[in-house]
Amino acid sequence: MTLSNACRAGLLALSVIATPASARDETQGNPVGTAPGPLDGNWRVTRADDPFDAALMLMQIQQDGRRIEGDYVLFQPFCGIDLPPAAAGAESCEFDGVSEDVTGRVRGGRATIVFRPGADELPHRLIIPAKPSNGRLEGRYLAPGEGVGIAVRLSRPPE
Secondary structure, three states: OOOOHHHHHHHHHHHHHHOOHHHEOOOOOOEOOOOOOOOOEEEEEEEOOOOOOOEEEEEEEEEEOOEEEEEEEEOHHHHHOOOOOOOOOOOOOOOOOOEEEEEEEEEOOEEEEEEOOOOOOOOEEEEEEOOOEOOEEEEEEEOOOOOOOEEEEEEOOOO
């Protein structure tokens, strides 16, 4: 059975909110008894140069050694990611509210996280350091076929 995008987004949000504090790691919200990787947990993705700090997406990641899997949900500014921050978010967007799975690998100190939001299922990528610095990650978003990308920042969402 396939969940609708709205249901997946709701479940992702509830998984962050509904986990009892006694069953969470104090810093990352991981279930007790697991050995989380440094990327394990919830992440908020924004453009690095956005003075409004508008969330492009939220991700919930489980890292097992070099393997990464999880879920994401996209927000309206995502479609304008290649526009100046002041102009992003004004256009209508087929990706608004899209929620699916992410997959990825850690290699050579970098993590590549892949998600496929479009009907064409082409891979969109986040390239980030494999370990956060001060709870943040500075990396790049690459649309399908891009080699340079857009600078993004990943940080832990507020509780």
